[in-house]
Amino acid sequence: xxxxxxxxxxxxxxxxxxxxxxxxxxxxxxxxxxxxxxxxxxxxxxxxxxxxxxxxxxxxxxxxxxxxxxxxxxxxxxxxxxxxxxxxxxxxxxxxxxxxxxxxxxxxxxxxxxxxxxxxxxxxxxxxxxxxxxxxxxxxxxxxxxxxxxxxxxxxxxxxxxxxxxxxxxxxxxxxxxxxxxxxxxxxxxxxxxxxxxxxxxxxxxxxxxxxxxxxxxxxxxxxxxxxxxxxxxxxxxxxxxxxxxxxxxxxxxxxxxxxxxxxxxxxxxxxxxxxxxxxxxxxxxxxxxxxxxxxxxxxxxxxxxxxxxxxxxxxxxxxxxxxxxxxxxxxxxxxxxxxxxxxxxxxxxxxxxxxxxxxxxxxxxxxxxxxxxxxxxxxxxxxxxxxxxxxxxxxxxxxxxxxxxxxxxxxxxxxxxxxxxxxxxxxxxxxxxxxxxxxxxxxxxxxxxxxxxxxxxxxxxxxxxxxxxxxxxxxxxxxxxxxxxxxxxxxxxxxxxx
Amino acid sequence: xxxxxxxxxxxxxxxxxxxxxxxxxxxxxxxxxxxxxxxxxxxxxxxxxxxxxxxxxxxxxxxxxxxxxxxxxxxxxxxxxxxxxxxxxxxxxxxxxxxxxxxxxxxxxxxxxxxxxxxxxxxxxxxxxxxxxxxxxxxxxxxxxxxxxxxxxxxxxxxxxxxxxxxxxxxxxxxxxxxxxxxxxxxxxxxxxxxxxxxxxxxxxxxxxxxxxxxxxxxxxxxxxxxxxxxxxxxxxxxxxxxxxxxxxxxxxxxxxxxxxxxxxxxxxxxxxxxxxxxxxxxxxxxxxxxxxxxxxxxxxxxxxxxxxxxxxxxxxxxxxxxxxxxxxxxxxxxxxxxxxxxxxxxxxxxxxxxxxxxxxxxxxxxxxxxx
Numbered sequence: 001x002x003x004x005x006x007x008x009x010x011x012x013x014x015x016x017x018x019x020x021x022x023x024x025x026x027x028x029x030x031x032x033x034x035x036x037x038x039x040x041x042x043x044x045x046x047x048x049x050x051x052x053x054x055x056x057x058x059x060x061x062x063x064x065x066x067x068x069x070x071x072x073x074x075x076x077x078x079x080x081x082x083x084x085x086x087x088x089x090x091x092x093x094x095x096x097x098x099x100x101x102x103x104x105x106x107x108x109x110x111x112x113x114x115x116x117x118x119x120x121x122x123x124x125x126x127x128x129x130x131x132x133x134x135x136x137x138x139x140x141x142x143x144x145x146x147x148x149x150x151x152x153x154x155x156x157x158x159x160x161x162x163x164x165x166x167x168x169x170x171x172x173x174x175x176x177x178x179x180x181x182x183x184x185x186x187x188x189x190x191x192x193x194x195x196x197x198x199x200x201x202x203x204x205x206x207x208x209x210x211x212x213x214x215x216x217x218x219x220x221x222x223x224x225x226x227x228x229x230x231x232x233x234x235x236x237x238x239x240x241x242x243x244x245x246x247x248x249x250x251x252x253x254x255x256x257x258x259x260x261x262x263x264x265x266x267x268x269x270x271x272x273x274x275x276x277x278x279x280x281x282x283x284x285x286x287x288x289x290x291x292x293x294x295x296x297x298x299x300x301x302x303x304x305x306x307x308x309x310x311x312x313x314x315x316x317x318x319x320x321x322x323x324x325x326x327x328x329x330x331x332x333x334x335x336x337x338x339x340x341x342x343x344x345x346x347x348x349x350x351x352x353x354x355x356x357x358x359x360x361x362x363x364x365x366x367x368x369x370x371x372x373x374x375x376x377x378x379x380x381x382x383x384x385x386x387x388x389x390x391x392x393x394x395x396x397x398x399x400x401x402x403x404x405x406x407x408x409x410x411x412x413x414x415x416x417x418x419x420x421x422x423x424x425x426x427x428x429x430x431x432x433x434x435x436x437x438x439x440x441x442x443x444x445x446x447x448x449x450x451x452x453x454x455x456x457x458x459x460x461x462x463x464x465x466x467x468x469x470x471x472x473x474x475x476x477x478x479x480x481x482x483x484x485x486x487x488x489x490x491x492x493x494x495x496x497x498x499x
Numbered sequence: 500x501x502x503x504x505x506x507x508x509x510x511x512x513x514x515x516x517x518x519x520x521x522x523x524x525x526x527x528x529x530x531x532x533x534x535x536x537x538x539x540x541x542x543x544x545x546x547x548x549x550x551x552x553x554x555x556x557x558x559x560x561x562x563x564x565x566x567x568x569x570x571x572x573x574x575x576x577x578x579x580x581x582x583x584x585x586x587x588x589x590x591x592x593x594x595x596x597x598x599x600x601x602x603x604x605x606x607x608x609x610x611x612x613x614x615x616x617x618x619x620x621x622x623x624x625x626x627x628x629x630x631x632x633x634x635x636x637x638x639x640x641x642x643x644x645x646x647x648x649x650x651x652x653x654x655x656x657x658x659x660x661x662x663x664x665x666x667x668x669x670x671x672x673x674x675x676x677x678x679x680x681x682x683x684x685x686x687x688x689x690x691x692x693x694x695x696x697x698x699x700x701x702x703x704x705x706x707x708x709x710x711x712x713x714x715x716x717x718x719x720x721x722x723x724x725x726x727x728x729x730x731x732x733x734x735x736x737x738x739x740x741x742x743x744x745x746x747x748x749x750x751x752x753x754x755x756x757x758x759x760x761x762x763x764x765x766x767x768x769x770x771x772x773x774x775x776x777x778x779x780x781x782x783x784x785x786x787x788x789x790x791x792x793x794x795x796x797x798x799x800x801x802x803x804x805x806x807x808x809x810x811x812x813x814x815x816x817x818x819x820x821x822x823x824x825x826x827x828x829x830x831x832x833x834x835x836x837x838x839x840x841x842x843x844x845x846x847x848x849x850x851x852x853x854x855x856x857x858x859x860x861x862x863x864x865x866x867x868x869x870x871x
Contacts, residue, residue: 119508119694120718120800121821128819129771139792142756145785150871152762153781158788366731372792465720465801467819468769470794477506477723499505 011041017060024052049414051423094344097417107355114478116465125458131468136375137161137304165194171402172198177340179434185442187211203265222276224266238306244337244380247310251276290325304328311357316364334380341418362395385456509693511716512539515805517812520831526678533688534670544691544703545672546664548712549683557659559618567612580650607671657710664703689714706742710809717802728795766793768858811864820857
């Protein structure tokens with residue numbers, strides 16, 4: 001820490017309560033605590049992850065915002081001043097973790113959901129069936145059917161789809177960005193809840209191949225861990241073009257994180273940096289993407305292929321191209337999507353919100369008459385079942401959660417993922433830290449979260465008077481905007497409340 | 500995308516009769532049945548669809564057109580709308596007979612639109628260079644008039660059938676159109692209770708397209724997505740009523756995409772996954788595919804509908820039976836109505852009376868009777 005950097009937080013130990021058990025010393029992965037007759041905190045190092053607070057048996061630790069003040073200046077908030085100081089000190093690119101933390105308007109919070117009164121009855125999900133089952137993938141324009149023995153029968157089978165029991169999936173996070181135990185928890189929870197998780201770009205650890213039916217494997221620009229067996233291990237393959245937190249930016253997993261397990265899984269030497277190029281160097285255009293999509297389909301016996309993009313200005317036209325190039329799923333990652341590490345300025349200033357991107361893409365695919373040819377997964381800022389319901393009403397087939405899933409695993413959103421010091425054992429490869437996360441405990445909490453959201457989504461559906469999620473999907477008539485300008489409402493295809 | 504529409508909400512009563520042997524029944528019978536359910540409407544809309552009423556013109560498409568105010572469109576002289584429409588019809592079709600629809604003005608129906616009917620055929624060569632069938636062509640003509648010609652609205656367009664509807668209680672509408680003078684083998688009737696006053700004749704039910712007519716009691720809670728799904732296939736939903744949606748869904752699934760009617764019924768009132776999961780493999784595969792592909796066509800929310808299609812009549816409820824619907828048989832006649840009393844009013848001693856199960860269609864085919 002350099003001298004010009006003021007501490008962000010203040011750690012206070014109640015020395016009367018403290019029994020000097022030193023659990024805080026063991027818990028803190030950022031080196032805040034030392035011991036000399038008593039616990040001595042170095043507030044400069046604290047990231048407010050709260051691991052010590054949770055672990056302290058005496059409730060003796062208090063973390064507060066630093067009370068030190070600087071003279072206020074609206075154009076120069078302290079956060080910006082600190083960035084300048086840091087860069088003056090280091091000459092480096094500012095790094096950060098998790099999603100965009102700038103106070104952009106959150107459109108989800110300006111959308112409200114309809115409910116039935118009198119003219120159509122609401123439905124009680126505790127007494128009536130309420131269906132969330134969702135299929136991701138290509139659907140034909142129409143079914144070819146014939147009557148055999150008085151019953152309608154399919155003339156030809158449907159292309160493969162991913163069957164989900166809840167329209168929520170776990171966003172792809174690589175083994176490397178997160179720990180193997182975190183991956184295990186996601187895989188176990190996906191299986192238990194009847195959904196899928198994404199491997200991210202770091203390959204698939206050999207212990208997780210058994211969870212294939214609940215896995216979407218990813219092929220990103222670095223092609224880490226990509227081989228034939230891997231491509232065939234899951235229910236679908238995802239081509240990652242971009243990420244909401246850092247559109248147009250590649251990835252960099254530093255060599256110090258490349259231990260034996262990651263080295264084997266990613267198929268790179270121990271200790272080398274894992275650099276993901278910004279673009280795929282075999283995809284410089286949409287027709288190149290088509291070639292990769294079909295190469296993967298050929299390699300996998302025509303499993304669904306998902307293409308993940310960051311939401312950028314021309315997202316609707318790009319998504320249309322992706323669908324026409326043969327993708328079965330378009331994964332839209334909004335600018336509030338999380339990351340293990342991203343340049344701060346990129347994270348905070350590049351990309352557009354998922355709500356607008358999703359609405360624009362769904363509209364465009366409908367205008368072109370190809371909405372059925374691909375499913376839309378919305379991600380990047382889904383924080384609750386309400387957000388998911390609103391995203392589905394705007395047109396998403398399913399939502400992906402990354403940050404919310406990590407919160408379920410214990411994450412406290414300290415945003416220091418890029419340091420590799422995650423005190424909760426999630427976003428780190430240090431064995432003494434990763435062992436803090438018990439995969440079974442994590443899976444249980446993820447399942448709890450999905451179960452809770454599932455119940456809540458059913459309550460929304462019941463209030464809306466429908467008993468199946470496909471009757472909400474794209475039904476923007478069931479949303480109204482509060483405090484949104486006319487242009488935004490127009491893009492969302494949503495009326496203002498009162499109309 | 501246009502999202503500035505306000506949906507038309509209404510409750511209703513409905514009644515239907517079909518003699519599957521083809522024996523024709525007077526319009527006074529269906530009038531009596533629906534009149535008993537007077538209180539299920541509020542005088543804001545009543546209407547009938549009748550099949551087999553124009554045997555002397557059975558090979559012609561019978562276009563029933565009203566010239567009247569239309570919501571959201573400027574009002575002009577209705578004679579002008581008529582002239583423009585007739586000029587268009589003469590160009591687009593062979594019009595073999597054009598006449599006023601006979602009406603009897605009563606104090607119950609104080610004002611009414613200009614009502615005309617045209618018996619038309621598709622001209623040779625008019626579909627040249629297109630893949631359209633005659634039916635497709637007629638649909639395009641209907642869409643053109645309803646969408647492009649202000650104050651002109653085609654309210655039925657099938658062969659040997661017609662719709663009669665307007666603002667008023669159904670019994671008064673029946674008297675206005677003198678339905679006692681018509682005989683048909685299939686009749687449906689509708690008594691409407693809209694929550695807001697539209698006062699527009701085109702907004703009354705039934706809603707029809709070619710030989711198809713739908714009367715509907717319900718409130719489709721999935722209207723928003725049903726509408727957007729149909730728009731993807733080029734349908735223009737001008738009326739903003741559920742009935743219009745139901746009609747177009749059947750048109751898309753059955754006429755345009757060639758699904759068996761039973762499969763289309765399965766799409767609009769889909770079986771639950773818990774039941775599908777227990778089905779035999781071939782059934783399960785078919786149901787699962789229908790739900791996957793036609794999920795946006797699922798009509799979710801309370802409804803009972805009567806769907807007349809020229810070759811028969813289908814009645815059905817939504818998937819959890821949130822609206823009343825009763826069926827009965829006597830001889831070769833099948834009755835379906837919102838209330839049993841409406842059936843007993845015209846058939847005091849039915850052989851069988853039952854409340855069809857949720858989502859299970861009662862399908863009657865001409866010459867065959869009730870089919871599974």
